[in-house]
Amino acid sequence: MADLTDRGTEVGPGEFAPWPLLTMHLGGHPLDQAQLQQLLAWELANPERAAAWGITPANGPGQLQERLDWLQALAPRHGDLPLPPAPLEQCLPLYWQLWLPLALTLKQARDELNRPLIQGVLGVQGTGKTTLTLILQHLLEGMGYRAVGLSIDDLYKTYRDRQQLVQADPRLRWRGPPGTHDIDLGLTTLAHIRTAAAGEAVALPRFDKSLHGGQGDRSDPEWVRDVDILLFEGWFLGARPIDPSGFDRAPAPILTEADRQFARDMNAQLATYLPLWDCLDRLMVLCPADYRxxxxxxxxxxxxMKALGKDGMSDAIIDEFVDYFWRALHPELFIDSLKRDGEHVDLVVEIDRDRIPRAIYSPALAMI
Structure with a gap:
C-alpha cells in the first residue's frame, strides 16, 4: 500500500465527498443526524461496496457510527502504522473504504465463530498484501484482538528438499510455484492455531530468503499464543485448478508447447493445495485492475532499492522472473475466475495504478 496520496478525495463539481466530514469528526465535532444520513447516502451510492460491508438503509446509521467511533479511537495510533510517513487525513480514503471496514468485518467474523479465524489474502506480486496484513494486525490490536500473519512463503520446502525437487524437475528452478511448499506443515500449523488452548504456544513457520545465497531456507519458528485472527497471505493462496483446455490458447508469456505443459502441470499441482485452502474461514482477493x-x-x-545503494534486479531479470510466475499460474486465467467465485471468495478488492481501491465487492452478492 505504498504511494499513498489523496487521489481518493477527488470529486467533480457539485459532488459530495465524505472526507471533510470525517476530518471534522476527528477534530472533535461529532456528526449530527443530517450529516450521518449524508454519509450513508454516499455509501449506498456504491451498492457493490455497501453490500460487501453489509451496509443497508436500515442498519447503515449504526454501522457507520461504529466505524466513526473506531476511526477516532484508532487515530492516535496512526503514526505507528507500517507505512511511509503521511498525515492521517491523507490516508482517510483507505481507512474509511477498506482498512476499517475490513478490520471490523474480521472482528465480527471472529466473534461469531468463537474460535480463531483464519482469513486468507490472495494478492499477486506488488499489490501490497503483506503491508495490508500488517495494517490489519495493527488495527485489530487496537480493537483488542490478537492477529498474526503467515505467508505461503513461510511454508516453502527446506533448501535440501528443494534441491532434490529441482533435480527431479528442472523447471522448478525458482521457489514459489505450486509444488515448492510443504503442505503438511501448513495443515499442521492451521490446525494447531484453531485448536490451541488458552495460553498454549503455537509455532508459526518462518522462512529466511537470504540463506544459501538467496536460495532461502527454513528458520526458527515464531511462537505465538492466544491468537484471535490468523492472516494467511500468498500470491496464489486460494487459487483452484481450472479446466485444462484453458491453456490451449493461453495468454503470453505462455507461448510454446513447453510453456503450455508447464502451465498444465502447475494447474494439476493446485489440487494438492485444496486441503489447505479448505482450512480458510474467509478468502479475500486483492488484485490490480490490470495484472500487468x-x-x-x-x-x-x-x-x-538501487537508488538507496542496495542491490536490486535489472529490468530484464524482473521480466524473466515475473514471466516465470505468469507461466506457472497466469493471473488472467486464475485470478479472473476467482473474482467470480462466490462459493470460495468472500471479498474482492481491485486497486488502480496507485494501489487505491477502485472496486470492492463480494462475488456471491454481485451475482444476485
Whole structure:
C-alpha cells in the first residue's frame, strides 16, 4: 500500500465527498443526524461496496457510527502504522473504504465463530498484501484482538528438499510455484492455531530468503499464543485448478508447447493445495485492475532499492522472473475466475495504478 496520496478525495463539481466530514469528526465535532444520513447516502451510492460491508438503509446509521467511533479511537495510533510517513487525513480514503471496514468485518467474523479465524489474502506480486496484513494486525490490536500473519512463503520446502525437487524437475528452478511448499506443515500449523488452548504456544513457520545465497531456507519458528485472527497471505493462496483446455490458447508469456505443459502441470499441482485452502474461514482477493501492473510495481521497487545503494534486479531479470510466475499460474486465467467465485471468495478488492481501491465487492452478492 505504498504511494499513498489523496487521489481518493477527488470529486467533480457539485459532488459530495465524505472526507471533510470525517476530518471534522476527528477534530472533535461529532456528526449530527443530517450529516450521518449524508454519509450513508454516499455509501449506498456504491451498492457493490455497501453490500460487501453489509451496509443497508436500515442498519447503515449504526454501522457507520461504529466505524466513526473506531476511526477516532484508532487515530492516535496512526503514526505507528507500517507505512511511509503521511498525515492521517491523507490516508482517510483507505481507512474509511477498506482498512476499517475490513478490520471490523474480521472482528465480527471472529466473534461469531468463537474460535480463531483464519482469513486468507490472495494478492499477486506488488499489490501490497503483506503491508495490508500488517495494517490489519495493527488495527485489530487496537480493537483488542490478537492477529498474526503467515505467508505461503513461510511454508516453502527446506533448501535440501528443494534441491532434490529441482533435480527431479528442472523447471522448478525458482521457489514459489505450486509444488515448492510443504503442505503438511501448513495443515499442521492451521490446525494447531484453531485448536490451541488458552495460553498454549503455537509455532508459526518462518522462512529466511537470504540463506544459501538467496536460495532461502527454513528458520526458527515464531511462537505465538492466544491468537484471535490468523492472516494467511500468498500470491496464489486460494487459487483452484481450472479446466485444462484453458491453456490451449493461453495468454503470453505462455507461448510454446513447453510453456503450455508447464502451465498444465502447475494447474494439476493446485489440487494438492485444496486441503489447505479448505482450512480458510474467509478468502479475500486483492488484485490490480490490470495484472500487468504487477511487473511495473516490481521494477519500481527495485529501482528504489538501487537508488538507496542496495542491490536490486535489472529490468530484464524482473521480466524473466515475473514471466516465470505468469507461466506457472497466469493471473488472467486464475485470478479472473476467482473474482467470480462466490462459493470460495468472500471479498474482492481491485486497486488502480496507485494501489487505491477502485472496486470492492463480494462475488456471491454481485451475482444476485
Amino acid at each position: 501492473l504487477s511487473k511495473q510495481w516490481r521494477k519500481a521497487a527495485e529501482h528504489q
